[in-house]
Amino acid sequence: MIKVENLKKRFGKLQVLHGVSFDTEDGKCTAIMGPNASGKTTTIKSILGLVVPDEGTITVNGMDIRKGFQYRNLIGYMPQIPTFPENITPRELINLTIKLRTYEKNYSQELIELFEIEEHLDKPFSALSGGTRQKVNAVLAFMFDVPILILDEPTVGLDPVSSRKLKNLIKERKQKGVDVIITSHIVSEIEQLADDMVFLLEGQVIFEGPVKEAIEQTQGEDLEDAIAKLIQRQQAA
Amino acid sequence: MQLRNLSSGSKQLSLFEHYINDIVRGKWFIAYTVLLFALIYAVLMFSFETSQAVVGVMNLVIFIVPAVGLFFTSMYYYSRREFMEFILSQPVSRTFVYFSFYMAMTLAMIFSFILGVSVPMFIQGFIPEAIKMSLWGVLLNMIFVAISLMVSVLTDDRVRGLGTVLLLWFFFTIFYDAVLTAVIIYFRDYPIEKFIPFVIAINPVDDFRISTLLSTNIAAMLGYSGAVIKHFFGRFFGVLYVTFLQSLWVIVPFLVGLWKFRKKDF
Numbered sequence A: 001m002i003k004v005e006n007l008k009k010r011f012g013k014l015q016v017l018h019g020v021s022f023d024t025e026d027g028k029c030t031a032i033m034g035p036n037a038s039g040k041t042t043t044i045k046s047i048l049g050l051v052v053p054d055e056g057t058i059t060v061n062g063m064d065i066r067k068g069f070q071y072r073n074l075i076g077y078m079p080q081i082p083t084f085p086e087n088i089t090p091r092e093l094i095n096l097t098i099k100l101r102t103y104e105k106n107y108s109q110e111l112i113e114l115f116e117i118e119e120h121l122d123k124p125f126s127a128l129s130g131g132t133r134q135k136v137n138a139v140l141a142f143m144f145d146v147p148i149l150i151l152d153e154p155t156v157g158l159d160p161v162s163s164r165k166l167k168n169l170i171k172e173r174k175q176k177g178v179d180v181i182i183t184s185h186i187v188s189e190i191e192q193l194a195d196d197m198v199f200l201l202e203g204q205v206i207f208e209g210p211v212k213e214a215i216e217q218t219q220g221e222d223l224e225d226a227i228a229k230l231i232q233r234q235q236a237a
Numbered sequence B: 001m002q003l004r005n006l007s008s009g010s011k012q013l014s015l016f017e018h019y020i021n022d023i024v025r026g027k028w029f030i031a032y033t034v035l036l037f038a039l040i041y042a043v044l045m046f047s048f049e050t051s052q053a054v055v056g057v058m059n060l061v062i063f064i065v066p067a068v069g070l071f072f073t074s075m076y077y078y079s080r081r082e083f084m085e086f087i088l089s090q091p092v093s094r095t096f097v098y099f100s101f102y103m104a105m106t107l108a109m110i111f112s113f114i115l116g117v118s119v120p121m122f123i124q125g126f127i128p129e130a131i132k133m134s135l136w137g138v139l140l141n142m143i144f145v146a147i148s149l150m151v152s153v154l155t156d157d158r159v160r161g162l163g164t165v166l167l168l169w170f171f172f173t174i175f176y177d178a179v180l181t182a183v184i185i186y187f188r189d190y191p192i193e194k195f196i197p198f199v200i201a202i203n204p205v206d207d208f209r210i211s212t213l214l215s216t217n218i219a220a221m222l223g224y225s226g227a228v229i230k231h232f233f234g235r236f237f238g239v240l241y242v243t244f245l246q247s248l249w250v251i252v253p254f255l256v257g258l259w260k261f262r263k264k265d266f
Helices: A040-048 A070-074 A090-100 A108-114 A130-142 A160-175 A187-193 A211-218 A223-236 B008-024 B027-045 B050-079 B081-088 B094-123 B127-154 B158-186 B192-202 B204-216 B223-262
Strands: A002-011 A014-023 A029-033 A055-060 A075-078 A148-152 A179-183 A196-201 A204-210
Touching (some): A014 A040, A014 A055, A014 A204, A029 A040, A029 A187, A040 A055, A040 A148, A040 A179, A075 A130, A090 A130, A090 B008, A130 A160, A160 A179, A160 A187, A179 A187, A187 A223, A196 A211, A196 A223, A204 A211, B027 B050, B050 B127, B050 B158, B050 B204, B081 B094, B094 B127, B127 B204, B158 B204, B158 B223, B192 B204, B204 B223
Parallel strands (some): A029 A179, A029 A196
């Protein structure tokens, strides 16, 4: 479970987050949504400790993230566009990640078979397509039995078959009680996967709650319509 | 969720191993080592006495090692900037990541230095000089990797970062000597030698030159600042003083870079 309270962040003159607060629950998938430059990536990076907030607190399974780095052992992270060093191979990267974690067991072999990337494991990243890199990215995020998954645009660059496999994987983990946080611009994907939604606009949360409630509250036809109405309502206010 | 006991030390070692493997496989690293070896070997082939050999090697080292230390560290840091985000999203402390990066880069540079400078000196029979040159070479590499890493961490923009290290190299190897000479000539009627122990603290390249020449006892080539240091402190304490200055040149940039790295946004 992640609890974000009154998160504020400024980059130079630009105030990116204006007191963002929300909670996520175990066994549920929470979508962090919002237009470009609404603060989604800064929020995710703050949870991961990559961005240092100016104000506010973040707790991950009850641990204040400012008190150490060990909490990151609980998180599997899939960055949006992975930029792995060109001269190293997926196998080396998988092995490095295993060494940096403290899990007894990892599911890398099962995931390598699932995404059919065995033949690419010893090629340097420079020789791999965007889709294959994204599959390696998925293996790195899902290969441990972590209680929290943070997935930033996870299906970008994947073919429909692999995208479906990844979505099934997300659903499986959710059923096992994993707290999944996802960002995506593909509304249909969010409708399929997410239970809850946190909608950010210009660094502020303008909606937090179940996806169904967003549709009901705005009397939208579907999630896409609900999002459009949420933005209009905020701009009118 | 079964967890194994993993000490911080073994994580640190894994990260260090990763960085060092990544660096030594780079074409630039191999090219640098081979080129350094060839240049030093060529200089030594035309040196007929020890002082000539030491001064020849030292002059090459003063130009090449700071330049390579500054540029390669900076370029490698910027090329791995985005991958750093992946590393930092793992359960590792920022201090560990910074330290591993610094140690891997420094050891790779020292390895090149030993192969490219010390080995040809050994082959040509300048054994005591090779040992002394290696010791000061270790410090010189530690200094310039620390300075470059500090500049890269402080500067997000790659072009500005590389521009800064270029300016620093220019200042340390060319501009500083020109200014010092001008100052000495202009103020020759004043007792400026009193300020020399402080002035040389400004330039780690000068510290390397003085420590090498003092320790190998080639006093004739010391130059003005070196001669003043020898006169002020004597040979032994002169070497000690310059070593102290060089240690500061490692510690201060390393700590400034670490301080920024710990609170930096990625």
